[in-house]
Amino acid sequence: MTDGVTQPPRTWQRYTLDQKLLRFGIYLAMVLAVVQSVRYVNIIPEFLADAPEQMVDLFNRMWPIDWAYYPQDVNSALIETIHIATLGTIIAVFLAIPVGLLAANNYTPNRFLNFIARLILVSSRSVNSLVWALLFIAIFGPGALAGTLAIAFRSIGFVGKLIGEAIEETSVGSIEALKASGASKGALLNYGYWPQIKPAFWSLVLLRWDINVRESAVLGLVGAGGIGMTLDTAMNLFQWERVAVILVAIFAVVILAEIVITQVRKRIL
């Protein structure tokens, strides 16, 4: 609307008219989206009405918690879940480092390679880990192998993107000094980039491991191993006392993972 030629304003205004209009337009679009969603979303009023009652019923069925079930099935499944998360993260880091290097424009000054790497990273992140799990189940059959690969492939996008960004944010001083001394690409990486991105690298690996512990608990629902499978079985058999044990176990592992992360972060960062 208004072009660059403007008189100095008489009264100070925070936003120009077109900025205001744009903001107003966005608010309007949000309200419209909410109204449309409320009108057409398929909610059954009867279900909504007796939801509190059903919740109470659900918790009544879960009580008392069947602790005896823990050593029987839950413990081994829990360990399997942690293995899936850890191994998946390790595989993801090894696969993501080259992609992240290719995505960083200052390390790989080639637009085409950057684009390809970004495409890999975006597609990895756009597919949910459950979908990756379904794909790998179709290929390798149900079990922990599919789950581990699902975690790994889902994490490549996250780890690779953040490694790429960390490399792009490195300061150019030490890199240029190394280049001036005739360092090779590998030496640049070892002595120039790695010391600068080291804290970011470890913190994102830890963060991803934490996320993966949560995610790997769900994979079993589609048959990709871990505690999710135990959960699925217990629910299909309506053994709610066992479901409660499993939920408590998942909860405990998630909290434990967070404690481990904070401790490790304190030590190495």
Add this chain to the structure above:
Amino acid sequence: MASMSSQTLPSSVHKPFSLTWKVRLGFLALLIYVIYAAAQLDFTYARFVSGLDNAATFLQRMFPPNFDRSAILIKGMVESLQIAVLASVLGIAISLPIGLLGARNLMPSWATWPARSLVALCRALHPVIVAILFVKAVGFGALAGILALTVASIGFIGKLFTEAVEEISIKQVEAVRATGASFFNIITFSVLPQVFARFVGFSTYQFDSNLRNSTMVGIVGAGGIGGTLFSAFQRFDYDFVAAILITIITVIMIGEVLAGFLRSVFLDNLRPADLWRKRPLKAGGASND
């Protein structure tokens, strides 16, 4: 020349990436763990090789994608969008007061610890597991999905919002308080303006992640496209699976572009004229700014 370089680089210099015994031990431990875990999880070479065969047939059956049942596809996708919108709005509306209550610099401890533990509880379980519980509680359908993603949103925004409020400058609060403002005026005029920018960031990020998860909660029966996707997998309709996946990825990418656009309008004060000049979103993803 040679003598000079040997002088400036003594052999005992600390090399940042050299394999010291610590690093070597670390890699060895990693290798041992990988072998041990792989054995625990029953990875075998034979399985891997037969999998490659399956992958070939699987990919062959996925292509070309089959868009014949686009009516089901669109219906499911629209429901996913509705779930994402409603869960984001509800989640943001609830997490605002809870996030404020959790801020230690504004609230007494009897208010912060319940708020903080509620947020931690919401964050602990994966949205899909929460969705299962809601499916059992309120029945199959979109309602369970909305509630599950609302819980996830409270967990995420509540935590970050609390942290943002704890980082504000207290001077502005004191200035407003000195004018004799009421508690709510202090919040509106000294706290919220300081955290608004970050709040826009959290909200768009959460919408993005709700959109992703809303396409998934259907796997456990909580509405949206996920149910269609899961049953297509179970019926080995791989060409339909490919069609659904392409649609989901497209919608998520459009959502990312929209979120980036929203952020540039609210945070960089983008003007309509700028829309044609610069691209609001780089190819890399949403959190580039």
